[in-house]
Amino acid sequence: MTDNKQPASNVEDPAMPEDVTKESSQQHIAKDNAKTLKIRKVTNIILLVVCGLFVFHLxxxxxxxxxxxxxxxxxxxPITPQVSGEVIEISVIPNTLVQEGDVLAKINPIDYEIALQTAQQNVTQAGQNMGALSANVTASEAKVTSAKASLKNAQVQSKRIFAMADKGVMSQADADNARAELSSAEAGVASAQADLAKSKERLGSEGENNTNVKSALLALEQAKINLERTHIIAPTSGVAANFRLKEGVYAVAGQPIMTFIxxxxxxxxxxxxxxxxxxxxxxxxxxxxxxxxxxxxxxxxxxxxxxxxDWGQNEQSGKLAQASGQTGWLRxxxxxxxxxxxxxxxxxxxxxxxxxxxxxxxxxxxxxxxxxxxxxxxxxxxxxxxx
CATH class of the missing domain: 2.40.30.170 (Efflux pump adaptor protein, beta barrel domain)
Known part of the structure; x- marks a missing residue:
């Protein structure tokens, strides 16, 4: 009996391999479906985020x-000197903050100091000339007064002589002499008045309204301004940049010497x-x-x-209009x-x-x-x- 028995482990079960295969296939399908669902979910999330960001961007x-x-x-x-001259001092460091009114550079002031002194002398001279002209006017006025007094005396004397000549007491020659003296006195008054008019014309207006004095005062003011302009100052708070300026350079009025920001x-x-x-x-x-x-x-x-x-449409008379070539939604x-x-x-x-x-x-x-x-x-x- 023992010879006919077979070991349990050697018995073949033909159904077992088919079941295992089906179970394994189902597991693979389930895993693939889960993976597909996960990818779809992630894709949907990414699409939602992108759409959300796009809407938020809009x-x-x-x-x-x-x-x-x-x-x-x-x-x-551009910092431009208003007077010409040699630069004798540079008071600013490039690209260093300065305040409004600070001195940036100095121009040699000697010529302008001399010009100022000359203008002051011209004002003094103009005042003296006006004094002399005023004296001439006063002297002319005195001459007019004297000429009028002489005329009045001549008129009185000639009247008496004419009356006595009519009575025969005095000769006709005396009357002619009196008439000549009267004419001379009248001419003296006219001459004195003409001299007075000339003196007043030379004098012009008195005080600072006098033409010569006013011209001298204006020249003095200009000389003062030119002397002040030898100090080149900062127009506002800021920095001086882009300059290569050295002492000894001759600055020309109207030509920039540095840039101010x-x-x-x-x-x-x-x-x-x-x-x-x-x-x-x-x-x-x-x-x-x-x-x-x-x-x-x-x-x-x-x-x-x-x-x-300016979008580049530089149309000119006599030419056709230009049309833009950009089209489409993404222009x-x-x-x-x-x-x-x-x-x-x-x-x-x-x-x-x-x-x-x-x-x-x-x-x-x-x-x-x-x-x-x-x-x-x-x-x-x-x-x-x-x-």
Whole structure:
């Protein structure tokens, strides 16, 4: 009996391999379905995030428009001497802040000091000449008075002689002599009056209204101004830049010797896409980050938005009009300059003309998107460290 028994482990079960295969196939299908569902879920999430970001971008572009095309602008003034002369002193260090009225350079004042003294002498001379002319007028007036007295005496004497000549007491010759003396006295009065008129004409107006005195005073004032102009001063607070000036150089009036950058009237000019200006208006709050000051955010206001720009249509009379060749939904967007002003004290020391800035405008103070805008502009300011 023991020879006919087989070990249990050697008995073959033909159904077992088929069941195992089916179970394994079902497990693979389930895993593939789960993986497909997971990928689909992740894809849907990514699509939702992208759509959400796109919608947020459209909303943000209308309520918190931002641009990285901002430039610090300011007044750049060429410093031009108003008098010519040798530069004897340079009192400013290039690109160092100076205050309004500080001396930038000095021109040799000797020639202008001499001119001032000459003008002062001319005023004194004009005063003396006016005194002499006044004396002439007084003397002429005295002559007129004397001539009138002589005329009056001649009239009285001739009247008596004429009366006595009519009675025969005096001869006709005496009457002719009296008549001649009367005519001479009248001529003397006319001559004295003419001399008085000439003297008054030479004198002109008295005091500072006198022509010669006024001319001398004006020349004196001009000499004083020219002497003051030998000191070239800063027109405002700012810095002097772009000059290679040395003592001994001859400065010519009207020709610039250095460039001055004002630190007072400084603003930001930001270029915004045309479709970002819909809600923007003057007075809107602004925040901006300067590349020169990473990690710092400054505040400002929209001053104004340019009403028009030059878009290259230089049409001339007699020529046909030009048509733009840009078409399609994704054509290049037009940009308009927006002027931003900011607190002088807040950005003091960081306002470098030509510096780049990222600018964001808050068109609605109570908008919830302002929170995202404030976070974004601060992130950009920190990214300036690695730009």
């Amino acid at each position: 909303i943000a572009d209308r309520f918190i428009p931002i641009t990285d095309l901002g430039r610090v602008r300011g007044f750049v003034v 004002s630190s007072e009237d400084v603003w930001i000019e930001a270029s915004y896409r045309e479709n970002s200006l819909g809600n923007m208006k003057a007075g809107d709050d602004v925040e901006f980050a300067l590349d020169f000051a990473p990690g710092k955010v400054f505040k400002g206001k929209v001053a104004f938005i340019d009403y028009g720009i 290049q967007s037009q940009r308009f300059p927006v002027t931003i002003t900011f607190d002088k004290e807040i950005a003091k020391g960081f306002k470098r003309v030509g510096g780049q800035a990222d600018v964001i405008v808050y068109t609605d103070d109570s908008s919830i998107v302002n929170v995202f805008g404030k976070l974004w502009i601060r992130l950009i300011s920190w990214l300036s460290y690695v730009r």
